[in-house]
Amino acid sequence: MENYATINHSRRVNKRDILRRFFNWFLVISNYLMTWKGLMIWNNTDRPVVVLLSDNIEPGFLRRGDLLFLTNYSQDSIHAGDLVMVNTESHDEYEVRRVMRIHGKSDGYIKFLAKFDGGQSDDGRELYTLRQVWLERKDVVGKVKGYLPYIGFPIIWMQKYYLQICLAFVIFAQFAEKRPETR
Numbered sequence: 001m002e003n004y005a006t007i008n009h010s011r012r013v014n015k016r017d018i019l020r021r022f023f024n025w026f027l028v029i030s031n032y033l034m035t036w037k038g039l040m041i042w043n044n045t046d047r048p049v050v051v052l053l054s055d056n057i058e059p060g061f062l063r064r065g066d067l068l069f070l071t072n073y074s075q076d077s078i079h080a081g082d083l084v085m086v087n088t089e090s091h092d093e094y095e096v097r098r099v100m101r102i103h104g105k106s107d108g109y110i111k112f113l114a115k116f117d118g119g120q121s122d123d124g125r126e127l128y129t130l131r132q133v134w135l136e137r138k139d140v141v142g143k144v145k146g147y148l149p150y151i152g153f154p155i156i157w158m159q160k161y162y163l164q165i166c167l168a169f170v171i172f173a174q175f176a177e178k179r180p181e182t183r
Contacts, residue, residue, distance in 0.1 A: 045072035045142040047094065050085065051152030056116040057083075057096050062144075067151040068096065070142025078102065078112060078137070083144035086114065086135055094141055103134060111136055 039048040048070055055064040062068070062083070070085055078084065082099045097114035104110040111134035158165055 043069075043071045043142070044074070045070050047085065047141055050094070051155045052096060052147075053156065054095070057098075060098070062096065062147060063149065065150050065153040065156055067148040068144050069146040071145050072140065072142040076143055078110065078140065078143065080112075084114065085141040085144070086139045087141050088135070088139055096144065109137075 036048075040046055042048070050068050050070060052062055052064055052066045052068055058064070068085070078099055080099050080102055083096055084099060085094050085096050087094045095116075097116060099112050099114050101113045102110055103112065114135055
């Protein structure tokens with residue numbers, strides 16, 4: 001009879017342990033999501049922090065693996081020499097470019113040409129759609145306000161070895177919180 005009570009007690013503890021783990025993970029994930037959404041609202045962009053994945057911006061001061069901080073405030077004007085992250089209709093990916101030339105009107109409407117730092121000329125024909133010659137403010141995802149060098153390399157590494165990391169994480173999670181029973 002005593003063995004049955006011990007087994008029943010251990011089942012109850014396991015259910016509680018599973019519930020505790022679930023709520024711990026829930027808190028971690030919800031904390032991350034709330035922080036990310038707060039940064040999106042604060043910086044007025046859907047990508048407040050990004051990792052520079054390509055080395056096309058070199059030989060400038062940014063390199064592949066740098067963590068970039070972006071803002072997209074409507075009152076921030078764009079000037080020649082600024083680094084902006086753009087997304088055009090013709091490309092699915094976001095790219096960091098340096099603003100080279102600006103064409104503005106008296107009403108405040110501007111268009112601009114941008115290029116990679118490593119490029120020889122404006123991107124005009126290779127980046128934009130056939131009917132689009134200039135970039136507009138609506139194409140700007142954010143203006144680069146700061147960066148941390150090489151901090152993004154773990155993100156690049158995780159994207160490259162995604163399946164191996166998931167497998168290692170699952171194996172680690174199985175053995176992570178095995179506690180010895182106390183009597």
